Amino acid sequence: MSYIVADNLVKEYGEGETVVSAIDVINFEIEEGEFVGIMGESGSGKSTLLGMMGAMNAPTSGSLLVADIDIYSLGQEQRADFRREFLGFVFQSFHLVSYLTVIENIMLPLAIIKAGKKKKRVMAEAAMNQVGLSGKAHRLPSQISGGEKERVAIARAIVNEPPVLLADEPTGNLDTKTSHDIMELLHRLNDEGMTIVMVTHSPDCAGYARRIMRVTDGKLVDDNVKLRSLKRWQKKEKNKEPFPNRSQALMVGSLPTG
Amino acid sequence: MTLKTISIKNLLRRKGKAGFILAGLVIGVSTVVGIMAFVEAMTNDINHKLEKYGANILIVPRTENLTLSYGGLALGGVSFEMKEIQEIELTRVRTIKNSRNIAALGPLVLGVVSVDSHKVLMAGVDFKAAEILKPWWHVQGAVPEENEVILGAEAARILNLSIGNKITIKDKKLVVSGVLQPTGSQDDQLIFTRLVTAQTIFNKSGQISMAEVAALCKDCPIDAMVKQISDVLPGAKVMAIQQVVKSRMETLAQFKKFSYGISGVILLIGSLVVLVTMMGSVRERTDEIGIFRAIGFRKGHIMKIIFMEASIVSGLAGIIGYFIGFGAAKATLFIFTENHSGYVPFRFELAVGAVVTALMLGLISSAYPAFMASRLDPNEALRSL
Numbered sequence: 001m002s003y004i005v006a007d008n009l010v011k012e013y014g015e016g017e018t019v020v021s022a023i024d025v026i027n028f029e030i031e032e033g034e035f036v037g038i039m040g041e042s043g044s045g046k047s048t049l050l051g052m053m054g055a056m057n058a059p060t061s062g063s064l065l066v067a068d069i070d071i072y073s074l075g076q077e078q079r080a081d082f083r084r085e086f087l088g089f090v091f092q093s094f095h096l097v098s099y100l101t102v103i104e105n106i107m108l109p110l111a112i113i114k115a116g117k118k119k120k121r122v123m124a125e126a127a128m129n130q131v132g133l134s135g136k137a138h139r140l141p142s143q144i145s146g147g148e149k150e151r152v153a154i155a156r157a158i159v160n161e162p163p164v165l166l167a168d169e170p171t172g173n174l175d176t177k178t179s180h181d182i183m184e185l186l187h188r189l190n191d192e193g194m195t196i197v198m199v200t201h202s203p204d205c206a207g208y209a210r211r212i213m214r215v216t217d218g219k220l221v222d223d224n225v226k227l228r229s230l231k232r233w234q235k236k237e238k239n240k241e242p243f244p245n246r247s248q249a250l251m252v253g254s255l256p257t258g
Numbered sequence: 259m260t261l262k263t264i265s266i267k268n269l270l271r272r273k274g275k276a277g278f279i280l281a282g283l284v285i286g287v288s289t290v291v292g293i294m295a296f297v298e299a300m301t302n303d304i305n306h307k308l309e310k311y312g313a314n315i316l317i318v319p320r321t322e323n324l325t326l327s328y329g330g331l332a333l334g335g336v337s338f339e340m341k342e343i344q345e346i347e348l349t350r351v352r353t354i355k356n357s358r359n360i361a362a363l364g365p366l367v368l369g370v371v372s373v374d375s376h377k378v379l380m381a382g383v384d385f386k387a388a389e390i391l392k393p394w395w396h397v398q399g400a401v402p403e404e405n406e407v408i409l410g411a412e413a414a415r416i417l418n419l420s421i422g423n424k425i426t427i428k429d430k431k432l433v434v435s436g437v438l439q440p441t442g443s444q445d446d447q448l449i450f451t452r453l454v455t456a457q458t459i460f461n462k463s464g465q466i467s468m469a470e471v472a473a474l475c476k477d478c479p480i481d482a483m484v485k486q487i488s489d490v491l492p493g494a495k496v497m498a499i500q501q502v503v504k505s506r507m508e509t510l511a512q513f514k515k516f517s518y519g520i521s522g523v524i525l526l527i528g529s530l531v532v533l534v535t536m537m538g539s540v541r542e543r544t545d546e547i548g549i550f551r552a553i554g555f556r557k558g559h560i561m562k563i564i565f566m567e568a569s570i571v572s573g574l575a576g577i578i579g580y581f582i583g584f585g586a587a588k589a590t591l592f593i594f595t596e597n598h599s600g601y602v603p604f605r606f607e608l609a610v611g612a613v614v615t616a617l618m619l620g621l622i623s624s625a626y627p628a629f630m631a632s633r634l635d636p637n638e639a640l641r642s643l
Contacts, residue, residue: 056637120259
């Protein structure tokens with residue numbers, strides 16, 4: 001049975017003649033336990049789509065069901081409860097709270113649940129162990145590496161054991177080796193039964209997903225894309241000249257700076 | 259990990275901002291506490307002085323004649339043919355309901371005497387009561403014993419008498435034991451002696467011409483006391499010198515109003531400091547609030563964090579502000595009061611009031627920033643999803 005169902009999702013910004021369509025009628029279904037990668041160029045609408053799945057960005061029209069709950073029929077506060085109960089978020093640039101230690105950041109979602117201090121601690125330590133962060137509990141985000149920050153962000157997202165994990169470019173700020181480790185971690189979480197939806201630019205990272213959706217100009221152009229065609233697309237993207245003619249590039253390069 | 263942990267950690271991280279809010283509130287609270295404690299102490303001081311100020315109720319014999327003098331100018335022959343009050347009757351004054359408000363009761367017997375061809379008014383007074391009734395008296399020499407007199411400054415000049423001189427009044431030899439320093443009042447013209455001595459000279463044993471009552475204090479119901487004294491002394495006319503009380507009380511009330519007005523303005527400025535700083539803090543924390551909202555914090559949770567921060571800072575400001583204000587009032591009183599006592603009574607209500615006021619100010623001023631923070635859209639706040 002489908003766990004996430006998007007039905008004719010549309011998201012538009014602006015009004016009248018200035019309307020910009022971010023999501024242009026998208027339909028899909030995601031099964032429980034799936035690992036879905038959403039790929040697309042910058043501005044294609046993939047992050048908007050993830051935000052909609054995260055109960056944070058209401059569609060202009062259409063509906064989105066998660067665990068049979070029409071999340072945009074809920075009020076704002078109920079949507080907050082829904083996010084707490086059903087979703088874990090891994091943000092693009094970690095978004096850790098700078099003045100809280102590693103373990104406090106991980107325990108953040110537990111701050112508003114009714115549980116004893118000891119139980120919260122056990123849950124946080126379990127999440128830390130799961131992402132391989134033992135021994136760093138009392139460090140501040142500024143005292144750990146980028147890979148470790150990403151692990152903290154993942155531990156925070158999974159600490160209250162949500163059924164769905166949404167990740168926005170989880171390796172966007174990491175080197176190749178660390179990216180590989182993080183993707184292994186997400187893969188393992190998926191193996192343990194967690195439904196994961198990940199937005200990524202990288203075909204290498206998308207390769208860890210069991211299903212890949214490609215979004216272009218707010219439209220779902222491919223669902224369950226084969227990895228080979230993804231690599232081809234990546235190559236094509238890489239070969240694109242950033243500036244079609246050289247004189248334009250030079251002109252930009254000669255612009256005064258500062 | 260609770261919301262309180264987040265609030266405390268945030269305050270510790272933003273020590274500068276927290277310190278700024280704290281300073282703003284401490285200044286406001288300490289000023290208000292200082293002013294209130296100062297006003298309270300000054301009120302007590304003024305009341306204490308008013309109690310010592312002198313008579314404010316006069317008891318005179320009832321008369322059917324109209325006074326033939328105006329502004330100290332006597333028109334025509336004024337006789338002293340008036341009835342006397344029995345001294346024994348005066349003891350009834352001590353039985354009235356508000357007798358505890360009576361600071362002093364001074365009987366007075368008056369008569370005209372001749373000294374070396376000069377006609378002078380002589381008054382027999384109770385010198386112990388006079389200490390309270392006439393605190394402006396400064397006697398050069400000694401307070402008279404029996405068969406001794408003191409002279410008003412003018413009387414001494416006109417009669418050409420000084421300390422140690424002897425005078426004879428109605429065949430009674432009296433010694434000048436002292437001279438009053440000029441008072442600017444009618445007392446300068448008189449000769450004073452002990453009540454018993456005067457009663458003997460005027461042959462008015464057990465009788466008095468009038469009595470003065472000092473009942474000046476903050477809560478004295480002067481009108482009620484006048485009525486009570488009239489009831490126990492039906493043959494006397496009892497009058498209140500209300501202008502003195504009223505003018506001083508009005509001055510004090512105006513001072514209080516002014517002080518409270520200043521306090522209100524200072525508190526308003528303190529609130530604005532909290533409001534502006536909290537608004538700035540909320541703007542700086544947009545990302546953080548976005549994270550909180552994204553991971554499932556309700557609006558109420560966000561408001562609770564902000565209010566908790568405001569409560570911690572303002573509660574602390576209330577306590578610190580109280581002690582600073584209290585100390586400032588003590589120091590100010592030490593400088594400004596005549597006796598340099600610097601005594602400010604500790605008032606539990608003022609201490610509690612300072613903390614409650616600071617808390618209320620902190621919470622009210624944080625209400626709008628907290629509301630704004632709770633309304634932040636997580637998607638817009640993060641801009642990454």
